[in-house]
Amino acid sequence: MFVKPTTHIKLAILTLCAFCHFTIAAQSTQYKVNWHISNRLSDSISTQVMTCDNAIYNKGNIPVIEHVIALQQHNVNITVNHAEYEQIPDEELMLIGQTEIPTTLQTETSIINQQGSYKAFIHIFPFVENDGKIQRLKSYSLETKPSTEKLPSTNTTTNSYKNQSVLANGSFVKIRVSSSGIYRLTYEELQNMGVNPAQVRIFGYGGAELDRNFSNYRIDDLPEVPVYMYMGSDNQFGPGDYILFHAQGPISWNYEYISSLGQRGFTHNLNTYSQYGYYFVTSDAGSRERLNVGTEATFTPADTIIVTTFIDYQLHEQELINLQDVTGQNGGGDEFYGEQFSNGNTLQNISFQVNNPTTNNARVCISAVANSTSGSSTLKLSMNGGSEQTMTFNAIAPSIYIMGTELGKNFYFPLQGGNNTLKINASMPSGSQMYLNWVELHAERTLTMTGNSMYFRTTTSYNTNLRNRFIIRNASADLQVWNITRLDSIYRMPTQLVGNELHFASGNHTIEQFVAVVPNAGSNAYNTPEIIGSVNQQNLHQLKDIEYVIITPEIFRSEANRLAAAHEELNGLTTAVVTDEEVYNEFSSGTPDASAYRWLMKMLYDRHTTGESTLAPRYLLLMGDGTFDNRKLLSQSGSNLLLTYQSDRGNLDATLAYPTDDYFGFLDDNSYFSETQMYVNIGIGRFPVSTIDQARNMVDKTIAYMNNTQKGNWKTQLCFLADDGDGTQHMSSIDTIAQLVKKLYPEYVSNKIILDSYLQEVTAAGESYPIAKNKFDNFLRNGMLYFCYMGHGSPSGITNEGMLTIKEIQTLANAKQAIWALGTCSFSHWDSPVVSAGEEAVLNANGGAIGVFSAARTVYADQNERLMLQFSQNLFAKENGDYLHIGDVVMRTKNAPNRESNRMSYCYLGDPAVKIVYPQPYTIETDSINGKTAEEGDTLRALSTNVLKGKIVDEDGQIVTDFQGKAYLTVYDKEQTFTTLNNHSDIPEAEYPFTYKDRIGILFKGEVTVTDGKFESYFMVPKDIQYNYGSGRITYYANDTLQGNEGIGYYENYIVGGSNPDAVYETDGPEMEIYLNSTQFVSGGQVDERPMFIAFLSDPNGINTSGSGIGHDLLLTVDNNTDQSWNLNDVFVTTGGDFRQGSINYKMAEMTEGKHTLSFRAWDLLNNSTTKTLDFEVVKNLAPEVFDIISYPNPIRSTETLHIEIVHDRPESILEVEINIFDVSGRRVYSTQQSCTTSISLQPQEAFCGSGVYLYQMRIKTQNSEYTTKTRKIIVIGQ
Template sequence: MSDPYQSKNQSVLSSGPSLKIGVSQDGIYRIRYEDLVSQGLLNQAEPSSRINLYGNKAGMLPFFNTPDIPDDLSPLPILMQDGGDGMFGPGDYFLFFGQSPHVWTYDSSYGFLHQTNYYSDTTYYFVSAHSESAIRVGSTSNASQSDLRISTSIEHVHHESDLSNICNGSVHWMGERFSSSGQSQTVTLSTPNPANTHRNNAKILIQTAAQTNNGTASFTIDAAGTSMKISHTRATGSNESSLCTDMQSIQRELSVSSSQLPLSFSFQKSQAAGNGFIDFISLSYERQLSVQNQALFFRNPEALNRKASFSLQAGEGLIVWDITNVYHIQEFPLTRNGNSYSFTAPADSILHEYAAFYPNNAQSPSFAGLQSAQNLHGAANIDYILVTHPVFLEYAKQIADMHRERNGYSVLVATTDQVYNEFSSGSKDPSAIRMLAKHLWDKSDSLHRPRYLLLFGAASYDYKGTLGQLTDFVPTFESFFNLQEGGGTPVEDNFAYLEDLEGFSPAESNGRGSMDIAVGRLPVRNSSDAEAVVEKIDIYSHPEYLYDSRNPNLPGNFGDWRNEIAFVSDDGFESRLETSILRNDWPSTMIPEFHVNKLYSDAYERTTSSTSNRVPGLESNIRTSIEEGSLFIGYYGHSGWDAWSDERILSIDIINQLNESYSFPIMSSSSCTFGYFDYINRPSAAELLVLRPHSGAIAILTTTRTANTGSIEDIIQAFVQKLTDKSSGKVSTIGDAYLYGKKHHASAVYKFVLLGDPGLKAAIPQYTVQTLRINGQDIASSEPDTLKALSPITIEGIITDNQGQLLDNFNGTLITKIYDKKTTETTLGNYNPQDRRQNEKVSYQTQNSLLFQGYSEVEDGRFSVSFIVPKDIQYNYGNGKIEYYAYSNTTDANGCFEDIVVGGFNSEAILDTMPPVVDLYINKNNYITGTVGESPYLYAEISDHFGINTTGTGIGHNMTLVIDEDFSNPIVVNNLFRYNPGSYTEGTLSYPLNLERGEHTAQLKVWNINNISTTESITFRIGESDEPEIFEIRAVPNPARNDYVDIYFNHNGYGGGIERCEVNIFNLQGLRVTRFDYEVGDISGYSIGPIRWDMTRSNGGGLQSGMYIAHIRAHHADGSISHKTVKIIIVR
């Protein structure tokens, strides 16, 4: 017999197709030759020796990595009935013992204990016709005569109806519900052939639950004359406004004397609110060893450590198997005396289980279909494991291919069915996924072990589809240690506990072990979700997508958004890390090369209504951080499953309205329940951020339930530190940083999960930008010039690797941002309605005053940047900051320089008296005033001899946009201005116009660095759609007296421009007098003409005086067509 626990490198399923069969209860099952033919496994008779059954002992896999977990399917013994010819053919069959997925164990102190399988109601087996080493039911001999004679069995009966999950997230389901006081229900247990050997021949265990609200409840139970009562009180210390669950049990001895035991339950409660539930009923009673039609499974603890002679009442043809060890089943020879059959079993310290049955009464299993050959056991040296539900397999393969091609990973893609088949005998069990990872971990050396596990599919607490539909695609590990709503917690960490004896029990509040691999989940529920996340991963990881902030519709990976990090905090500041960020400013100290945006709720004005409190300014800034791009956005504070903070500063409504963007941030939520990903058909806000197509987050680290955020905050700090660390010369993956944070702060953080691809490399600039000289002075040997107002500055520098060596093959673009000194801000101390007090006023520092932002070329790893310091600076002296971001076609770099003094005034400055020049357009710089389609944008070309002021520090010197003369609400657009590459005198601005149809005006006011302004306006009309449109058509001269007339018109630019015009001239009777074509040379413009007509017919003849209609049919580049007519009067 093979050892089921020995590690294997090849699955038994690799040899060829197999037939998957299922059973739902203990029984002796028959499979006929005809069954295997109809299911497609056989098409002709085969040697009986090749027919084999594979599986393992029933029940859930152990929650811990114990040595008794089978590594693969094991051969199981069968009783072959082939007529003795050695061939399995027509009329032949075999028998096997099939187990219920719900198992019983015996404990000498507690008796028989039932364990419901949380994940599956079916045990599966596999029939193969490819084995030459099939095993069969063995035979054993009777032990010598025994004085202990047994004619009864301890039968066990269990009732448990999983009807509702009152936690909305737990492995623990409840059965029959009682909603009103005085309500009664009866549960009847089947108790055939009770042995009336003594009065109390049975033990019963009943467990009930009650939800109460500062009240009490109770169940009164009558069991065949035995009365019991279970009392419930409200859970201690729970919220008085909510229903809380109390679970109690009772155990009694009673008498069972008939084939049925009715149990009558009556529920009472002291308050109107609340419900009662039957959790389970377990009964053990003494049963006569009498075999009827169905197989009898029996055992008796009296036989422990003693030889025992068992006597059964049965008919002709009885067979008895010892089924204690399912891998080694043996048949006992029977001694018959009339209708009594007996056998003698040897003494053993293990309680043995037996099956007595008639072969002709064997049951038929269910058939789950032919399974293709598979061999996950044969995989080796795997970096990245991707487990997907079969419906998402094609999308999972795309992710795998991306990782192979772009990261060089060795990737194993496995469907959940494949994993279950090899590691949990075909039954659904999340531990099978862990065992796959452990198998690959154990067989590899330390340099080739798996690093990442991606679970590709949504999970829910409804493992079995009890609520009627598939919501659990790739399961998680649910717990049940708390029965309040959301008290059960999905524990993804358990997939990463790969060392021996590590694991997580649903009954515990924390795992035993340390995470060995990074685990992430993409909670896709349908093909649209899957397609969206695959496309986001493709864009995020693709090195050839270039980002252009002036063209936000271009898919982007590279861009200065990779230099942006935002920290968002709720008001109240009750957490350690909020205080740390505010007062100690660790992000700016730890990662100075990144620009840190501090978005603190109490720093914004709050609006209050009768129904809600909102912080609109913060909402807008969070949305901007997501849409315009940030490397990382972290939140600290309160949250629910659908929003950050009581003020809902980031909610599902906002997420669903996010504009399309291609610079997806990594996000974190150090809060409660924001990532409640296992709820039935209610995606959490965290999930929607990841699943949002073309927008939202690329990944989010988030809590699944109410949590103590202190440890989570430590994880976030460690995560950011690891994520941004480039000292190794390699870019960290999201999973590496997540695992680093988890392993270094492992206490009570199982509620913190990664929704995202753990193997995805973060959008961290790989290389470093270094400053060499400022105004010709080497910064390494001398103090650089002070940046004084109106002083000309030239900065020179290089791009280096992590060793500081010049990258002379780096050619691309550098974005340089110069910031003024840090400023001290103070929160407002808004009234906090939750705490019924004013928030504490807290001071913190920011460095957001932008003096200059410019683009310049990097050639052979070297660059030079020139500009003039604006007049609007803080004139006191202090350290400013230079931030760099550079990108080429294939890679990028960032860096900073903080030892630069800003302050004072350049007394030798040439004072400018000329205002800047502003040219306004709609959509393009060749726009002709008129109608545009919906969703246009304002485009401005701006220039000045000395530079444009975008600092935002001078009072009244912001660059502002006024729409439709609404001068009381000017829009500050400093951050939208971009200098042209290599210039500090010319640049552009783009602003999307989300306006209703009709006529509008836009007025832009611009200041130069000498604080001289100019204002320009434009008038335009928004049409009904983005469809091509012709307008302002005219004929010149009109009336026409000469030999020709010229036709001109404008169009809105949609449809890719006009390539050709078809001109038809009609008289007033509707008859066409001529037709001709006009080819457009430059299709990029908005104005067409002159289209000259010589005022003749098609045959060249002249036309009489009168009115004619010219019909223009314009053909656009995208194939669309637009029309317009103009009247022409001819005077002869």
């Protein structure tokens, strides 16, 4: 076991795993370590690290060499031999920092079951200290020898599950305890709970956090807790009597190896999910479990140890501060720290009550944090005024990611009987802080009975053949000893009273836990559990053959059921909706614990693995927001939250303190738990919803997407956006990703927006890319199937130039939503009380994204590229001829060979069982172009008129003769080469200039009618083209308007170039009509701050949208200001497939209050232009003008749904609508508030009080505007 680094330094990651398949023969492979310096980039911060082949960085910036060996049927013995070392150059020594270096080579081998195959992970810590100098590994050999030990079968499991939960029948009352101890419930309390006292039974195992390692012992469902019934002198359980039972609180103790001691000892584990332990009380579950007396062990004196002392442990730990939260990182990690030391508060006193201590010194183990960057910090400890002992914390390097350095140390002090005071005095540089984490006290005590209950244990016979005979002094005749080692098997020890000593024997070689109890001390001698309330019957243990699971708080259950029903209908999935409380009740004794979610999925997974179930679990949706503060220790944590798994890899490192829902998908059996090495077995997503309205909106949005109501050419469009800065890192990454997608899936249009290829504008407001921003906004508004981004980001948006801000995301009203994948930092910091941009994108009821795959924490650029590359490739891949569900895409991406730790910070916000609305099932092919077959092709020349014919075909290449609908085609010019501008002057000379290829010239874009699977289109090529000859490209999309089927295709076998010698020229520009917000607008009128520009264009020679000619664009300008000028080429849409006419609808940027003038210029294909102007006044908070309110059906039956359409002048704006319904007497019978863009729906059963005539008043506003009020009449008739 190598020594883990103790200094927390900025993480850098590079994973190059060596996969080797060994046969049964022994092998030895020699490796030479090629060391070099590498830079790791994260959010514009570059860190130098020492690296080599096969290096990984799990903590800090110190590399560990990793080898991964695929195993066959047998295990192998793996050793590292022939290690040679070299001196480290002085300039590289600083990269190691203050990491503790061992004196011998440290290795670690683990075997992981990864989706049915076993792999051995070998980690080599490549540094040693020799004669006071640090050396690094130069070469070594990896030797593998076959073992006779067979690996476990992958179609078996050691776990067994009941088919029926205890909670399936009867009435239960949930109770909870705040700490471990003996608890009592009186006869009267049981009666008040509705429980028959004479038949009382208790089930559960309390509040210890569930083990993350599947190979360790676990309790299935709810074991019974034996109770002691105190019945007084009449031997009848009645008034005045009580029951006693042992209850486990949220703190557990384990006996394990402690490296700092070099031996085993007790360590505590504080439940990071709950402050309580829970149990269930009933009298309906049959005969009760008594506290039975176990079998007495027999020994011979030779193998018996007389036990008269024991090790007592106590804990001081206050959970006050999350350092990721107080340092501006929005919170993270599962660790909360306690008392703060600062220059004005340097002293803390902690008291420990220790009865009957022996003369041996007690061990005090302390954990604390210091965050000084300017010098060392110290803690001085003393007990009861005795001599001081010191622990020193070295300074840390300044970093926005590192919260401090944590140090744990053992000290030894003499104790006195009774109260003992530990004094802790801190010293630190000015401006820095220290925080106490916890203090453990381990004291040897004589086994002398104290109080009404006393917990004890012994380690003397651990792992030996010896037995124990315990002697408890100061014992009374009614003293009992309970064995509580296993919470599912508590029993009373047979004892013998000898004078005032109680003797009993134990024959176990493991660590056993006991409690000595005085049961007749009276009901006031013991604590009373807190009564929570009754529990409904449930039986999750009966679940089998479930493919899609939704875990939800109870408040969202109805919405979860609605979503599950949609998946059953549309995707044919078997589903189960369960509440978080139900999962806790059966899988963690009612105690909130994130591992309970995992055990539910593990049960379903194991049942399929063993053949008990036919279907395997495939998808898990967590319908509820999460927080790093699972126990809600802080006031702003929120409500209606599902638990989060927080990595404990680095609570003081913002790059490692991430949440990951991957944890719930680690379902394979393994001998130990390692979150970075395990594979995800299911697709997982989360709805970050906190209110019922948010849940309803997300379900509505998801079902609408699944119903595929938004058909259109937007489904062919993919957008790849690259940030500037950091040299060519981001632009190179996005170009690589886009080129791969283009190569593998050419039917889609891979549009690139690489910011550094645009002119950057710098004003007092900051840097911006207005042309690129306009292009990207058009994709958001018009729709794209997929959006991929590489660059800088934060919870408030992406790019320093504000290409997409959280404010913009909140107001998006794009009905055609994309999957977003963003290789950037913290865009989806979903476990913070502050809602992040990624969350807002999916929470937006009227637009945003249908799903977001992004990081919750700081991540690293090189790994982001590989992750985004994998995600993009998987997104369009097919399996058995069918596209993947998005959960499968995420799962495959997470399980890719380059499984770097960056991936753990990435989460999917959205429904994992959704399929992207790919245009399917048909393909569109070109029949002919200008009378020549598709195979022959033709040349398209400037100002030539062309005829294109095409067809819709099925997978066998046959024309789909019943396809009736529309086809949309886009004809492109040749591909062009673009050179970036180095706007930040940070591209290294060796990488400049950076060039990339893209196809941006559009020759024609239009819609045609498809009849019996065939179509044809006429168009003219504009004068502005690239006149050199080269290959063009046509993309197709088609929609069967009768049957709803779709198709996609492309064609590249034609040439673009030259000019038409027979072209006819004229000089008239296009005819146009322009408006703002509606066609009823009159020049000089009033508009809101973001009006919609509307234009209708026509010209006998067509409208020029090619973008190839300088200044020949569709250009909208406000106040003759070039900073307020927008190219609308991409927004123009032809009407009815006629290249001679079309329209524009464009949501303008926010305007300043006051009067303005806009001008719009358009060109025809002969480069003749027309310009028109409009005067308008921007009025802040202007109420929307509502032209009409249309409700249907009207009259309406009570069983129908009422639809209300709002005709208004705020297209693409989100309306906030307040509806009040009145009966004929003027009494208000219903009121609701909804958000929409044009329409809302109401259910008559909710909104009206039976048949009759009603008036409904609608108060309508946009964000921050005044209200407009309209009233209409509705008639409700019977069913």
